Amino acid sequence: MSLLELKNVTLRFGGLVAVNDVSFSVEEGEVFALVGPNGAGKSTILNMISRLYTPAEGDILFEGKSILGAEPHDVPVLGIARTFQNIELFEQASVLQNLLVGRHTHCRSNFLTDMLFTPFVRAQERVHREAVEHVIDFLDLQPYRQKLIAGLPYGVRKVVEMGRALAVKPRLLLLDEPASGLSVEETQDVAFWIEDIKKVMGVTVLMVEHDMHLVSSVSDRVMALADGSMLSIGTPQEVQTDPAVIEAYLGSDDGTESGEAA
Amino acid sequence: MRIVFKTSYDADIRLFKHKAQAFWYLLLFALAILLPFLIGDFLIGEATLVLIWAICGMGLMVLVGQTGQASLGHAAFMAVGAYSNVLYQEHFSMPFLLSFPLAGLTAGVAGALIAMPITKLHGIYLAIATLAISVLAEDLIVIMEPLTGGVSGLFAPDIEIFGFVFNRYGNPVELYWLVLGITLVIVYLYRNMLRSPLGRSFAAVRDSEVSAKAMGINVARTKMVAFAVSCFITGLGGALMGHFATIFTNETFNLIMSITLLLIIVVGGLGTIHGAFFGAIVFVMLPLVISLTRDALTVFADSGSVTIPGLESGLFGIILIGFILFEPMGIYGRWLKIRTYFELFPFYRKDMFRRQKSYLKTERTR
Numbered sequence: 001m002s003l004l005e006l007k008n009v010t011l012r013f014g015g016l017v018a019v020n021d022v023s024f025s026v027e028e029g030e031v032f033a034l035v036g037p038n039g040a041g042k043s044t045i046l047n048m049i050s051r052l053y054t055p056a057e058g059d060i061l062f063e064g065k066s067i068l069g070a071e072p073h074d075v076p077v078l079g080i081a082r083t084f085q086n087i088e089l090f091e092q093a094s095v096l097q098n099l100l101v102g103r104h105t106h107c108r109s110n111f112l113t114d115m116l117f118t119p120f121v122r123a124q125e126r127v128h129r130e131a132v133e134h135v136i137d138f139l140d141l142q143p144y145r146q147k148l149i150a151g152l153p154y155g156v157r158k159v160v161e162m163g164r165a166l167a168v169k170p171r172l173l174l175l176d177e178p179a180s181g182l183s184v185e186e187t188q189d190v191a192f193w194i195e196d197i198k199k200v201m202g203v204t205v206l207m208v209e210h211d212m213h214l215v216s217s218v219s220d221r222v223m224a225l226a227d228g229s230m231l232s233i234g235t236p237q238e239v240q241t242d243p244a245v246i247e248a249y250l251g252s253d254d255g256t257e258s259g260e261a262a
Numbered sequence: 263m264r265i266v267f268k269t270s271y272d273a274d275i276r277l278f279k280h281k282a283q284a285f286w287y288l289l290l291f292a293l294a295i296l297l298p299f300l301i302g303d304f305l306i307g308e309a310t311l312v313l314i315w316a317i318c319g320m321g322l323m324v325l326v327g328q329t330g331q332a333s334l335g336h337a338a339f340m341a342v343g344a345y346s347n348v349l350y351q352e353h354f355s356m357p358f359l360l361s362f363p364l365a366g367l368t369a370g371v372a373g374a375l376i377a378m379p380i381t382k383l384h385g386i387y388l389a390i391a392t393l394a395i396s397v398l399a400e401d402l403i404v405i406m407e408p409l410t411g412g413v414s415g416l417f418a419p420d421i422e423i424f425g426f427v428f429n430r431y432g433n434p435v436e437l438y439w440l441v442l443g444i445t446l447v448i449v450y451l452y453r454n455m456l457r458s459p460l461g462r463s464f465a466a467v468r469d470s471e472v473s474a475k476a477m478g479i480n481v482a483r484t485k486m487v488a489f490a491v492s493c494f495i496t497g498l499g500g501a502l503m504g505h506f507a508t509i510f511t512n513e514t515f516n517l518i519m520s521i522t523l524l525l526i527i528v529v530g531g532l533g534t535i536h537g538a539f540f541g542a543i544v545f546v547m548l549p550l551v552i553s554l555t556r557d558a559l560t561v562f563a564d565s566g567s568v569t570i571p572g573l574e575s576g577l578f579g580i581i582l583i584g585f586i587l588f589e590p591m592g593i594y595g596r597w598l599k600i601r602t603y604f605e606l607f608p609f610y611r612k613d614m615f616r617r618q619k620s621y622l623k624t625e626r627t628r
Contacts, residue, residue, distance in 0.1 A: 050476055076478035088473035092533070093465045096274070100459075101466045105478035107459040111487050114458035115451050121458055122275060129271040168477065 001064050003028045003204050004049070004172055009058035011044060011228075018044045019055070020228040026172070031198055031205045033215045035239070036225035037248060042208040043085055044228075046174050049206075050075050050082050062172070076105045081170035083161045085177045085208075089149045095160050096145050099135060102167025103128040135163045139193065155186045162193065166201070173197060175207035179214050187214055194218045216240065224248070264605075277453055294442055298435040307430065310438045312539075312546045313445045314502045319526045319538030320452055321496030326524070327533035328461065329488035330468030331381065335392035336523050338399030339493040340500030341515035342369040345403070345410055347501035348418050358421045362501055369497020370490045377489030381482065396520045403512035415511030418504045430506055441502055448495055452535055455491070464488055496523075518575075525578060529585050531592025540593040544581070549574055591615070 002025035011019040019041040026032045034042040047053045049060060051072045059066050062078055070078065081102070090098050106128065109121045136142055139159050144152060149160065158178065165173055178194070179187040191214055197203050198218075209215050215222060216236035224231040224239050226248035232239045239245055266273065266280050278284035298306050322336045347365035350356045356364070380391045403410045410416060421428040421440065428437040455461045463484050466474035471481050504510050522545065530541025552574060589596050595615070603610040 052472070052475070071480075072475040073478050073480045076476065082476050084473060084476075088470040088476075090466050090469035090473070092469055093462070097462055097465065101462050101474075101477050101479070104459060104463060104466075109459060111460050111491065114460035115454050115491070117454035117458060122272075125275055125458070126271050129274070133271075164477070 002026060002061075003063060004206065005061040005064075006045070006049075007059045007061065009045075009048065009055045009060065011041075011048060011053055011055045018228050019048070021058070022225070022228070022230055023058075024223050024230070024233060026204060026206050028171075028204055029198065029202065030220040031194060031207070031218050033219035033222045033236075034206070034208045034225060035210070035212070035215055035222055036231070039227070040225040041228040042225055043176055045225075046082060046176050046206070046208060049080065049174060076168050076170065079169075079171035080174065081165035081168035081172075082174035083165050083176055083178065085180065087154075087157050087161055089157055089161055089164070091150045092148065094146050094148055095141060095152070095163075096132065098149060098160055098164050099132040099167045100128055102135075102164040103131060105168060106131075131169070132167055135166050138166070138196070139163045155182055158182060158186075159189075162190075166197070166203075170203060172204045172206060175205060175209075177208055177210065179209060179211045187211060190214065191218050212236075212240070275457060277450075277457075291446070295439070298438060303434050306434050306438050308546055308550065310430075310434065310441050310506065312542045313438075313441045314499055314506055315523075315526060315542035315545060316539045317441075317445055317448055317502065318496050318499030318523055319530065319542055320448060320535060321492050321494070321499055322523050323492075323527050323533070323535070323538050324452070324455070324464070324495065325488055325492035326527060327537070328456075328464040328468065329485065329492075331485060331488060332385065332389040333392040333492075334389050334517075334520050334524065335394070335396035335399070336492075336496050337515040337517065337519035338396050339369045339373055339496045340503060340519065341399050341403065342372050342493075343497030343500030344418075344504030344510055344515065345416065346497075348416050348504055349409065351419060358423055362498065365501040366494045366498040369500065370494030372497075373493025374486050374490035377486045381485035381489065393517070393520075396517050400512050400516055403515075411511075413511055413513075415509050415514070416504075417509050418507070421505050428505075430508065437506075444498065444502065448498065449535060452495075460487070525582050527592075529582055529592055531594030531597075534592075534594045536594040536597070537592050540597075544593070545578070548578060548581075552577065 005025040007023050009019055009022050010017065022041070022045065024032075034045060036042055044053065048055055049067075051067065051070055051074070054068065060068060062080065067075065067078060090101060093101075107124065109118075109124055113121050136145060139162065141156075141159065141163060144156055144160070149157060152160070158181070162175070162178060165175075175194075179190050182190065194205055194207070195218055197205060207219070219236055221234065222236045222239040223233040224242065224245045231244045231248055232242040234242075264280060264282065268274065278287065297309060301309070318336070318340055321339070322333060325331050325333050325336075343365045346368040347361050350361035350364055351358065354361075376395060380388060380395075383391050404412050406412075420432070421437070423440075426436075427433070428440055430437055455464075463474070463479045466477065466479050467481055467484050467488070474481055474484070500515070503514075507514060526541030526545050527537055528541070529544055530539065531537030585592060591598070599615055602615075
C-alpha cells in the first residue's frame with residue numbers, strides 16, 4: 001500500500017482547469033518530486049493534500065484512507081506536515097515558539113489547564129521542548145533559538161519553516177520549493193537535510209522544486225507536470241530526457257508552442 | 263547586558279527570566295501595596311481606576327494584541343460583566359465572591375457565542391461587526407428595562423466579603439487593595455496563557471492563519487477561545503467598574519468606552535501586559551494633568567476658569583496619532599528601546615527595532 005495516493009484528481013477554478021486528472025502515488029520512505037513550469041499545478045496539488053483546496057473529482061488516499069473528509073487542521077494529526085513557498089512563519093514570535101507550535105498536534109492540555117498552568121502542562125512543555133531541541137540540533141538552529149522571526153534573514157527562515165514541519169513528527173513531509181531563493185551553499189545544506197530526513201528520520205518527502213540539480217540529487221522519483229496535466233513520471237534521468245518534458249520547457253522543434261516556457 | 267546561563271528547559275518556562283527581574287517586579291508590587299501610605303484618598307481612587315482600566319485593557323489585549331482580532335465592541339462585554347454581577351447579587355442574593363467570577367463567566371460565554379458567527383469575518387469587517395455589538399448592547403440595556411433598570415440605570419451595592427464592606431468613598435484604600443489583588447491574579451493567568459500552548463496558538467492565528475491550520479490549529483475554535491478569555495477578563499473589569507461607578511446606565515458602557523479601550527492598548531503597546539497598564543495610566547492621568555494645567559494657567563492669566571469642551575478627547579486623539587506615527591509599539595515599545603539603549607551602551611543601533619519588510623505572502627486560502 002502506498003503512503004499517499006492521488007486518484008484521477010481534478011481541480012477547477014471557475015473555467016480554469018488547474019489540475020487535470022492527475023494520478024500518482026508516493027511510496028513509504030521515498031523522496032518524490034513534482035516539477036514543471038510555473039502554473040503547472042504543483043503547489044495546487046500540495047494545497048489539495050493539505051486540504052486547503054478540495055478537488056472537484058478524484059480521491060486522495062493517505063495510508064489507504066480518503067482524506068477528503070478531513071479539515072485542514074486535521075491533516076497534521078494524520079501525519080502530514082508542510083512548508084509554504086512564500087514562508088508562512090509566525091513573524092512576531094521567536095524561533096523556539098514557532099517550532100513549539102509545530103508540536104501543537106501533540107498537546108493534550110486545554111485552555112483551562114493552560115491558563116492555570118497545571119503541573120501537567122509544565123511536564124508537557126518540557127517534553128515538547130525536548131522534541132523541539134532535537135529538531136534544532138538536526139538543523140543547526142542553536143544560534144537563533146530566542147530570535148524573533150521578523151529579524152531573521154531569508155535563508156534561516158526557510159530552515160526554520162522546515163524545522164517547524166519536522167516538529168510535527170510527520171510521516172509525510174510536503175516541501176513547497178525548499179530551495180527557492182537560497183544560495184548554492186544553502187541549497188546544498190537542504191539537499192543533505194532532505195537525505196537525512198529520509199534516511200535518519202524515516203520520513204517520506206513529497207516536494208515541489210524548480211532547481212533540477214537538487215531534484216536529481218535527492219529524489220527517487222519525479223513527476224513532471226504542465227498546464228495541470230501529467231507529462232511524465234519516473235527516475236530523475238528518465239523524466240529529464242522525456243521528449244514531452246523537453247517540449248513543455250523549451251517548445252517543440254516544429255515551432256508550435258505547447259505549454260509555458262519556464 | 264545580562265546573559266542568562268540556562269541549564270534546564272524550565273529556564274524558558276519560568277515566570278521571571280532571572281532573579282533580578284523577579285526582584286524588580288516584587289519591588290513594584292510592594293510599592294503598589296504601600297501606595298495608599300504615600301498618596302491621598304483621591305489619588306488612590308484614581309489608582310483604583312487605573313487598575314480597573316488595566317484589567318479591561320488586558321481583556322482586549324488578549325484579542326487584539328495576542329490573537330490579532332479587532333474588536334470595537336468590548337464595552338458591551340464590560341456591560342455584561344457589570345450588569346450580571348449586580349443582578350446575581352440582587353436577584354439570587356449571591357455574595358460578591360460568587361457573583362464576581364460568575365459575571366466574568368457570563369461575559370466569557372456571551373463572547374464565545376458571539377464569536378462563533380462573527381469570527382468568520384476578517385479585518386475591517388470584524389471591526390464593523392463588533393462595533394454593531396457595542397451599539398446593540400446599549401439598546402438592549404434600554405429594552406430589557408425590567409432587568410436592567412433601563413435609562414434610570416442600576417445601583418451597585420457595596421462589595422461585601424465575609425462581612426467586610428468595600429466602598430469607594432467609605433474605605434477607598436481597602437477597595438484599592440482588593441482590586442490590586444484581582445489584578446495580580448489576572449496578570450498571573452495572562453502570563454500562564456502566554457507561556458502555554460494556548461498563547462502560542464493565539465500568536466499563530468495572529469501571524470498566519472494558513473500555516474496555523476497546517477500545524478493542526480483549529481482556527482475557528484482558537485478564535486472562539488480567544489473571544490471567551492478576552493470577554494471573561496473584560497467582564498471582570500466591567501463588574502469592578504460597576505462597583506466603582508456605584509450607579510451605571512445604558513450610557514456608561516457606550517461606544518466611546520469601547521474605543522477608549524482600544525486606544526488604551528494601542529498607546530500602551532500592543533501585545534504586552536505592560537501596555538495595558540501604561541495605557542490605563544495615560545488615560546486616567548490625562549484629565550488630572552489637564553485640570554492641573556488649567557489651574558496653573560488660570561493663576562497665570564489671572565482670569566476666570568478656562569474650559570474648552572472636548573479638550574480631553576482631543577488631546578487623547580493627538581497622543582494616539584503621535585504614537586501611531588512615531589512609536590507604533592506604544593509606550594512599552596519606547597521603554598524597551600530606552601532600556602536596550604542603556605543595556606547595550608554604547609552599542610545601540612538606531613535600526614535595532616526597525617521592522618523588516620515582509621516577504622511575499624502566500625495567497626490566502628480562506
